[in-house]
Amino acid sequence: MSAQRRYNRLKTYDTAVHISRFDTVTAPGKGMFRVDAVRARAWVVVLPGMKLIDANEKNLDALAGKTAAVVGYGNQGRAHALNLRDSGLKVLAAQRPGGRGHRWATEDEFDIVPVEQAAKTADLLIMGLPDESASDVYRADIQPHLRPGQTLGFIHGFNIRFGFITPPDGVNCVMVAPKGPGTLVRSLFEEGKGLPALLAVERDATGDALAVALAWAAGIGATRSGVIETTFAAETEADLFGEQVILCGGVTSLMKAAFETLTEAGFAPELAYIECIHELKQIVDLIYTQGMADMRERISNTAAYGDVSRGPRIVDERVRASMKEILSEIQSGAFADEWIAEHRAGARKFRTLLDQDTNTPLESAGASVRKLMPWLKKA
Ligand SMILES: NC(=O)c1ccc[n+]([C@@H]2O[C@H](COP(=O)([O-])OP(=O)(O)OC[C@H]3O[C@@H](n4cnc5c(N)ncnc54)[C@H](OP(=O)(O)O)[C@@H]3O)[C@@H](O)[C@H]2O)c1
Ligand SMILES: [Mg+2]
Numbered sequence: 001m002s003a004q005r006r007y008n009r010l011k012t013y014d015t016a017v018h019i020s021r022f023d024t025v026t027a028p029g030k031g032m033f034r035v036d037a038v039r040a041r042a043w044v045v046v047l048p049g050m051k052l053i054d055a056n057e058k059n060l061d062a063l064a065g066k067t068a069a070v071v072g073y074g075n076q077g078r079a080h081a082l083n084l085r086d087s088g089l090k091v092l093a094a095q096r097p098g099g100r101g102h103r104w105a106t107e108d109e110f111d112i113v114p115v116e117q118a119a120k121t122a123d124l125l126i127m128g129l130p131d132e133s134a135s136d137v138y139r140a141d142i143q144p145h146l147r148p149g150q151t152l153g154f155i156h157g158f159n160i161r162f163g164f165i166t167p168p169d170g171v172n173c174v175m176v177a178p179k180g181p182g183t184l185v186r187s188l189f190e191e192g193k194g195l196p197a198l199l200a201v202e203r204d205a206t207g208d209a210l211a212v213a214l215a216w217a218a219g220i221g222a223t224r225s226g227v228i229e230t231t232f233a234a235e236t237e238a239d240l241f242g243e244q245v246i247l248c249g250g251v252t253s254l255m256k257a258a259f260e261t262l263t264e265a266g267f268a269p270e271l272a273y274i275e276c277i278h279e280l281k282q283i284v285d286l287i288y289t290q291g292m293a294d295m296r297e298r299i300s301n302t303a304a305y306g307d308v309s310r311g312p313r314i315v316d317e318r319v320r321a322s323m324k325e326i327l328s329e330i331q332s333g334a335f336a337d338e339w340i341a342e343h344r345a346g347a348r349k350f351r352t353l354l355d356q357d358t359n360t361p362l363e364s365a366g367a368s369v370r371k372l373m374p375w376l377k378k379a
Contacts, residue, residue, distance in 0.1 A: 059215050059218040060089075060215045061211070062212045063124060063215040066124065067091070067123050067124075068089050068090070068123065068216070069093070069094055069113070069118035069119075069124070069126065070084075070093055070094065071094040071115055071118055071126065071127055072094070072127070072128035072137075073093045073104055073112075074101050074128055074129075074130070074182070075183070076181075076182040076185065077095075077101070077126070077128025078101075078104055078108070078182060079178075079185035079189075080126055080128065080182075080185070080220055081105075081128075082186055082189075083185065083186065083189045083220040083221055084220060085110075087220075091110070092110070092111050092113050092117075093105040093108075093111065093112050093113070094114065094115045094117070094118035096115075114141075115137060115141040116145055119142040119144075119145035120145045120147075122150065123150060124151045124153055124216060125142070125146075125152050125153060126155070126216070127153065127154050127155065127159075128155060131156060131159060132340060132343035133343070134158075134159050134165065135159055135340075138159075138165050143167075143168065146167070146168055147170070148169070148170025148171060149171075149205075149206055150171050150172070151171070151173075151174055151212050152167045152171055152172065152174075153175065154174070155175070155176065155177055155178070156175070156177055156236065156239060157177070157200065157232035157233065157235045157236035158236055158240075160175075160232045161236035161237070161336075162236075162336040164336075164340065167202075170205050172204060172205050172206055172212060173203040174201050174216070175201075175202070175213070175235060176216045176222065176227075177197055177199075178196070178197040178220065179195060179196050179197060180195045181379070183379060185220060185221070189221035193221065193224055194220070194222050194224030194225045195222060195225065196226045196227065196228070197217050197220070197222035197227050198228050198230050199217055199228065199229050200213075200231050200234075201213060202231075210229075214227070241330055244326055244335075245323050252357075255280070255362075256357075258276035258277075259273060259362050259365075262276065263361065269362075269364070269368075270368050272365065273362065273365035274369055277362075277366065278366075283299075286298055
């Protein structure tokens with residue numbers, strides 16, 4: 001059956017359909033679009049604005065009457081717990097005392113239970129712990145209590161992809177990884193929208209692991225926009241690559257280098273900050289909402305010519321070679337091993353590197369620039 005016909009079946013059957021990556025289909029209100037997610041096997045209920053895949057109602061079935069527990073009430077854990085509770089599920093919060101997570105879970109009026117109890121009682125146990133400490137907590141307080149039929153849920157594939165956690169036989173292992181911060185997972189849900197998510201099934205022990213994962217995705221609002229089915233490996237590798245090379249590492253290093261180039265040449269720090277850092281949001285917002293070509297329609301011709309003629313000199317062959325090297329460190333597991341070893345050794349090097357980038361001229365210039373705009377709100 002053609003991708004278009006499989007896609008059309010969504011109008012008849014209220015179920016997920018699989019459309020292979022790189023298929024092109026036409027969707028009402030969305031025009032023609034290509035399914036081109038990185039290494040994705042298929043789109044699952046991807047279609048914004050189509051009533052019959054209001055998965056928020058339908059796809060919750062696999063979790064109806066079941067208990068979900070979130071271990072670690074942090075940035076993501078909180079959003080998952082609140083959204084799932086608002087979607088009608090029974091939700092427990094397993095959170096150690098004495099910190100921010102405990103305060104948040106108390107404020108949000110959750111039943112706070114020990115991790116062991118969550119592991120024993122939850123049908124869906126969502127790992128909201130930091131990646132670097134999840135395997136220690138898992139070994140001590142989760143694994144001994146798991147039993148066949150439960151589902152262990154991850155928000156990021158790190159611990160499964162690199163073998164730090166191996167769930168016992170009979171336990172489903174799935175992932176729902178929203179593509180953005182927990183605050184957005186929550187605020188979009190409250191607005192009746194949803195953040196897209198990647199979904200993966202590592203082990204289907206019960207035969208309905210995909211349905212459980214879809215129900216979880218629906219419960220946090222992700223199916224209101226789109227859910228891409230992928231694998232733990234693809235999600236983990238692409239996520240680490242993105243954050244290292246562009247989203248976090250690439251962008252901050254580019255900002256620093258540009259800021260320092262201007263200030264070393266005698267430009268005022270505030271001017272350098274506005275030109276090289278502050279204005280980035282406007283460009284990214286344009287790309288985010290309408291794409292790169294349209295962004296170039298909105299900037300001056302001078303800016304667009306500077307963009308296409310100079311950009312490739314900044315990101316040259318040497319930078320591309322570094323990107324490949326970083327990808328191979330991710331795929332070989334070298335980065336994961338380095339990070340876990342760093343964490344276990346007390347994370348001193350990590351803190352030193354973070355400290356080097358605080359109280360810098362760049363940060364002071366940023367503070368002065370932000371003072372000019374008291375209406376800016378913290379995310
Ligand atoms: N941050 C994001 O928006 C984001 C985006 C995409 C995916 N993810 C993924 O989501 C998962 C959670 O990350 P996060 O950023 O949401 O974590 P986080 O904000 O750092 O929260 C972690 C939670 O786990 C608790 N915790 C930390 N160490 C613990 C330990 N040793 N024993 C018991 N509890 C512990 C913390 O409690 P305390 O408050 O007491 O420290 C906190 O509630 C990760 O897999 C991450 O890759 C996160
Ligand atoms: Mg990440």
